[in-house]
Amino acid sequence: MIDTRPLIVGAGPAGLRAAITLSDAGLHPVLVDHAPGIGGAVYANLRAQPNLTPKLTREARILRQDFDRVRPRVDLRLSTAFAAFDQTGTALLTGQAGMMFKPRAVIFATGARERIQPRPGWTLAGVSSAGALQIALKTTGTLPLGRLLLAGTGPLLYAIAAQMVAADRPPVAVIETGNPLRHPLMALRLPARVLTEATRYIGQLLLAGVPILSGTDLTRIETRNGALIAHTSRQGRWAEISVDHIGLHDGLARNDFGISAEMTGQTPVFQAGDCRSVLGRWAAEEDGKRAAEQVLHALNATPGRAAIAPDQRFIKTQTLLAKLFARAPALAAPELPDDTVICRCENRSLGDLKQALQTASEQTQTTARTLRLTERFGMGPCQGRQCLDWVAALTPDTTSFADLRGNRWPIKPVRVRDILDAPDFTADPSHQDLK
Amino acid sequence: MSVQTILWNGTPIAFLPGDTIASALSRAGITEFGLRQTALPAAIFCGIGQCQNCLVSIEGIGVAEACLTLCDAEQSVRSLSDHRLTESAHD
Numbered sequence A: 001m002i003d004t005r006p007l008i009v010g011a012g013p014a015g016l017r018a019a020i021t022l023s024d025a026g027l028h029p030v031l032v033d034h035a036p037g038i039g040g041a042v043y044a045n046l047r048a049q050p051n052l053t054p055k056l057t058r059e060a061r062i063l064r065q066d067f068d069r070v071r072p073r074v075d076l077r078l079s080t081a082f083a084a085f086d087q088t089g090t091a092l093l094t095g096q097a098g099m100m101f102k103p104r105a106v107i108f109a110t111g112a113r114e115r116i117q118p119r120p121g122w123t124l125a126g127v128s129s130a131g132a133l134q135i136a137l138k139t140t141g142t143l144p145l146g147r148l149l150l151a152g153t154g155p156l157l158y159a160i161a162a163q164m165v166a167a168d169r170p171p172v173a174v175i176e177t178g179n180p181l182r183h184p185l186m187a188l189r190l191p192a193r194v195l196t197e198a199t200r201y202i203g204q205l206l207l208a209g210v211p212i213l214s215g216t217d218l219t220r221i222e223t224r225n226g227a228l229i230a231h232t233s234r235q236g237r238w239a240e241i242s243v244d245h246i247g248l249h250d251g252l253a254r255n256d257f258g259i260s261a262e263m264t265g266q267t268p269v270f271q272a273g274d275c276r277s278v279l280g281r282w283a284a285e286e287d288g289k290r291a292a293e294q295v296l297h298a299l300n301a302t303p304g305r306a307a308i309a310p311d312q313r314f315i316k317t318q319t320l321l322a323k324l325f326a327r328a329p330a331l332a333a334p335e336l337p338d339d340t341v342i343c344r345c346e347n348r349s350l351g352d353l354k355q356a357l358q359t360a361s362e363q364t365q366t367t368a369r370t371l372r373l374t375e376r377f378g379m380g381p382c383q384g385r386q387c388l389d390w391v392a393a394l395t396p397d398t399t400s401f402a403d404l405r406g407n408r409w410p411i412k413p414v415r416v417r418d419i420l421d422a423p424d425f426t427a428d429p430s431h432q433d434l435k
Numbered sequence B: 001m002s003v004q005t006i007l008w009n010g011t012p013i014a015f016l017p018g019d020t021i022a023s024a025l026s027r028a029g030i031t032e033f034g035l036r037q038t039a040l041p042a043a044i045f046c047g048i049g050q051c052q053n054c055l056v057s058i059e060g061i062g063v064a065e066a067c068l069t070l071c072d073a074e075q076s077v078r079s080l081s082d083h084r085l086t087e088s089a090h091d
Helices: A013-024 A058-073 A130-140 A155-166 A192-207 A281-298 A312-324 A350-363 A368-373 A388-394 A401-405 A416-421 B021-027 B080-086
Strands: A007-009 A030-032 A075-077 A080-085 A091-095 A099-101 A106-108 A112-114 A127-129 A148-153 A174-176 A217-224 A227-234 A237-243 A245-250 A252-254 A269-271 A341-343 B004-008 B011-015 B055-058 B062-065 B076-079
Touching (some): A007 A013, A013 A030, A013 A281, A030 A080, A091 A416, A106 A281, A127 A130, A130 A155, A130 A245, A148 A237, A155 A174, A155 A192, A155 A245, A227 A245, A269 A281, A350 A368, A350 A388, A388 A401, B055 B080, B076 B080
Parallel strands (some): A007 A030, A007 A106, A030 A075, A127 A245, A148 A174, A148 A245, B004 B076
Antiparallel strands (some): A080 A091, A091 A099, A112 A252, A227 A237
């Protein structure tokens, strides 16, 4: 008799598909997401208000229909964060529908995070991730007031730019460090559905007259007369663009902070979707189903399948996209001044990092531990999600990303009151019947 | 339908159904949500609850991400820098 409900963390495509699969097998999963609606980032329009009549893609529509079908069997807890898991198998959820319980299995489907290269001025108000602008657009149909600029690299920039065009708010320009449009023959090797989507986005941008400045760096941002001034550099040529909002995006990374399997004791734990491998929404849904089947297997509820590697097609697509968006060879390596903020939470600069390495090499050995404990890199409330990629890249001889990051609970800052308020169902017999 | 508002540092700000505190403030032209303890601006950055750059103090909830929290009518929302200046150390 299964007496404790499985937990799925994250209600994006992987988490939703996992919940659907577990429900279809007769289980009653707990699905938790700290956002106020389902869909994750990629299908954030699933949580838009009905009056917006959001244009859903076919995949998003099917996903919602399937989820609506199993909805009565899923304990969906929105505006609620997964905070921690302890060695006794107790999971702590905090927020609107917080609780403590002992899931028999856990699927982490926490998606991806945007990588954003530190640049002078990236801490100014009005400078955000490109994804933040996209989520505002998808969930409310609106964007912040004023002129918008997108900069960085990667396919997501063009999707967002095209969605801005469709919302009658075309960006002033898209600034791209790669030269993705220079390799049409390579692009033709992309799977048809990826190529179709990309062609549509580029077409929309060209029709709307949005300049795509490829092989160009956004080197720094400053404020002047209430506007943001973006300084760009392209093979020795410089320009300034005056805007009100800048969306930065330098690719995606797994959002796997704090969710490693070795921290969860005896409970079977699986990762699904972009938090396992950043392969996009189609792969994420398949992977959510796969993780759910592994849970079923682990719980002996039905025959499942063993761990399998993600579909090679998705990996090939990502490899090809990475080549297409490779940094333009003619572009100089970015030279950051020493006062560039690296750790946003603790306001630690590149100069601080250099000085720490210098002082340490004279006195004692620098380690991930000293960079954290004495220099505070990665010790702020974001737990290093914004800076540790770059600290590791800047100190290749000293430490690694894995060492810097470590693994610890809680997965994000938690209000003490939320812990006290979370009902404790770890020993309540009335919950024994839930499976 | 009458316009619903939140109170941002005491000033009414209109919001639409589905608005987070961050999206309502952005639409009102407010991009800086006060200062962080480092004196860098508090503002929307990642938009998905990871960076903790948009923390504000919300009536009935406490300190939370403006990008994840839906607006509630007449709810008082304050910047943390404003809060630190006006609140006593203990409540």
